[in-house]
Amino acid sequence: DVKVTQSSRYLVKRTGEKVFLECVQDMDHENMFWYRQDPGLGLRLIYFSYDVKMKEKGDIPEGYSVSREKKERFSLILESASTNQTSMYLCASSLWASTNEKLFFGSGTQLSVL
Amino acid sequence: GDSVTQMEGPVTLSEEAFLTINCTYTATGYPSLFWYVQYPGEGLQLLLKATKADDKGSNKGFEATYRKETTSFHLEKGSVQVSDSAVYFCALSDEGYGGSQGNLIFGKGTKLSVKP
Numbered sequence: 001d002v003k004v005t006q007s008s009r010y011l012v013k014r015t016g017e018k019v020f021l022e023c024v025q026d027m028d029h030e031n032m033f034w035y036r037q038d039p040g041l042g043l044r045l046i047y048f049s050y051d052v053k054m055k056e057k058g059d060i061p062e063g064y065s066v067s068r069e070k071k072e073r074f075s076l077i078l079e080s081a082s083t084n085q086t087s088m089y090l091c092a093s094s095l096w097a098s099t100n101e102k103l104f105f106g107s108g109t110q111l112s113v114l
Numbered sequence: 115g116d117s118v119t120q121m122e123g124p125v126t127l128s129e130e131a132f133l134t135i136n137c138t139y140t141a142t143g144y145p146s147l148f149w150y151v152q153y154p155g156e157g158l159q160l161l162l163k164a165t166k167a168d169d170k171g172s173n174k175g176f177e178a179t180y181r182k183e184t185t186s187f188h189l190e191k192g193s194v195q196v197s198d199s200a201v202y203f204c205a206l207s208d209e210g211y212g213g214s215q216g217n218l219i220f221g222k223g224t225k226l227s228v229k230p
Contacts, residue, residue, distance in 0.1 A: 041222060042203065042220045042221055042222035043158075043203065045218075092157075092158075103150075103158070105157030107156055107157045
């Protein structure tokens with residue numbers, strides 16, 4: 001079975017800290033995504049990557065950066081965490097860049113910034 | 115731009131009741147449509163999809179029909195179970211990023227609670 005693993009289920013950080021959220025997929029998928037999920041707002045795309053070392057901004061990239069040095073790993077970086085970045089972060093991957101392709105999601109990381 | 119609107123929750127039903135969760139979309143092209151489900155404490159997983167007009171997606175007793183004329187993709191189930199309690203997200207594909215990239219645009223989610 002396809003597996004997308006996020007390194008932490010819960011994370012508590014302080015304002016101004018640099019935060020790394022890690023995501024690993026074991027399916028040799030081309031595409032990887034980072035979303036944040038907030039009550040009443042649904043899922044919003046932060047960044048995605050369709051190849052190693054490639055990245056594209058999503059709808060809300062401000063305050064975030066990403067890294068994809070290896071195909072299986074996609075990291076989300078909060079350069080200087082702020083309280084408005086408290087959220088559930090979901091990583092996803094898909095095999096191809098196709099409108100029909102389904103996404104496989106990790107279980108999420110609940111980040112609290114104090 | 116493209117968007118998805120789904121009915122707000124929460125929705126509370128008794129076991130064996132009929133379920134409808136409404137979803138309408140706005141898109142300039144011919145998107146694929148999806149329903150994803152998120153069980154408590156888990157990530158999202160694909161429930162069903164439809165890739166062209168009049169297609170019906172189905173899985174685990176859930177169904178949704180791609181209606182181009184009404185731009186809708188309503189989710190239905192004839193008899194819900196307690197285990198169906200979850201958050202349901204309607205989504206459409208988006209070719210806006212890089213041409214062929216199939217990014218998804220999600221609705222805000224509808225929380226369903228089924229009581230025994």
